[in-house]
Amino acid sequence: MRLRLHHAHPWDVTPREAIAIQQRLRRFVRLEDDLPEPVETVAGIDVGFKNENRxxxxxxxxxxxxxLQLLAHSSAETPTAFPYIPGLLSFREIPAVLRALEKLPRxxxxxxxxxxxxxHPRRFGIASHLGVxxxxxxxxxGKTRLIGSHGPVPDEKGAWVPLEDNGEIIGAVVRTRKGVKPLYISPGHRLSIESAVRWVLACTTRYKLPETTRWAHRLASVVQEI
Known part of the structure; x- marks a missing residue:
């Protein structure tokens, strides 16, 4: 599949240039629900590293x-070209993600x-970057919190509270399984916070992580191409 990229930009950039790209592209993020109909397939995306992160x-x-049955999968490997800097991980990970997506039929x-x-500090994490x-x-x-604060989450599956930063609601802290730590859910692009929560819960069975994430993590951790 040939991907059509909007707002394409170079990846071989400095951290300062990466921040400038985030600041420029974040204005294209849309948080209104705009999903294709019907939704027949959902995908999980995960990234791992090997050879000492090279x-x-x-x-x-x-x-x-x-x-939620597995239909297809793909993977791709690229040299790691960007340093590990919290808040800029999309520049480290998306080039390989795009290669993996290109291997899918659609x-x-x-x-x-x-x-x-x-x-995200600039409201432009990897999901927003890829979505735009x-x-x-x-x-x-997110399995951990990058930014923001929240109140206690009731200990029942499906319960959630807003994740806030400087008075702005930027996501939701969602209990996907009773008795386990919650997940940090935020829309990337073309979805509202409430819809993002609903879709994650719809993709979750008896485990903490949605099935999309569980499968993608398993595949990203495999050393050899499957």
Whole structure:
């Protein structure tokens, strides 16, 4: 599949240039619900590293919706060209992600990324960055908090509270399983916060992580191409 990139930019940049790109592109993020109909496939995206972080490995797991059965997967490896800098991880990871997505026959209707959407210092985490580049609905599924504060989350599946930063709601802290730590969910592009929460819960079965993320993480951790 040939990807059509919107607002394409160079990846071989300095951290200062990367921040400037984020500041420029974040104005294209849309938080209104704009999903293709019907949603028949959802995908999880995860990134791992090998050879002492010299190689970046991205994996995409495509699941049928609503059955959440694995339909297809792809992976790609690229040399790691950008340093590890919190808040700029998309510059380290997206080049490999784009390569993995290109191997699919078509783009799934919804992409769930292991990382942040607008719950980011510049409101432009990896899910937002990828969503704007592809002009495609994306959600950030964070296992840890990057920024913001929140109140206690009730200990029942489906409960959530707003994640706030400087008076702005930037995501949701969601309990996907009773008795386990919550996830940090934020829309990336073309989704509202409430819809992002609903879709993550719809992709979650009996585990903490949604099935999209579980499959993608498993594939990203495999050393050899499957």
């Amino acid at each position: 190689i970046t490995r991205a994996a995409v797991a495509v699941l049928d919706f609503p059955s 783009l799934p209707e919804l992409l769930l990324c292991d990382g942040q959407g607008i719950a 580049l592809l002009d495609h609905p994306t959600i950030g599924v």
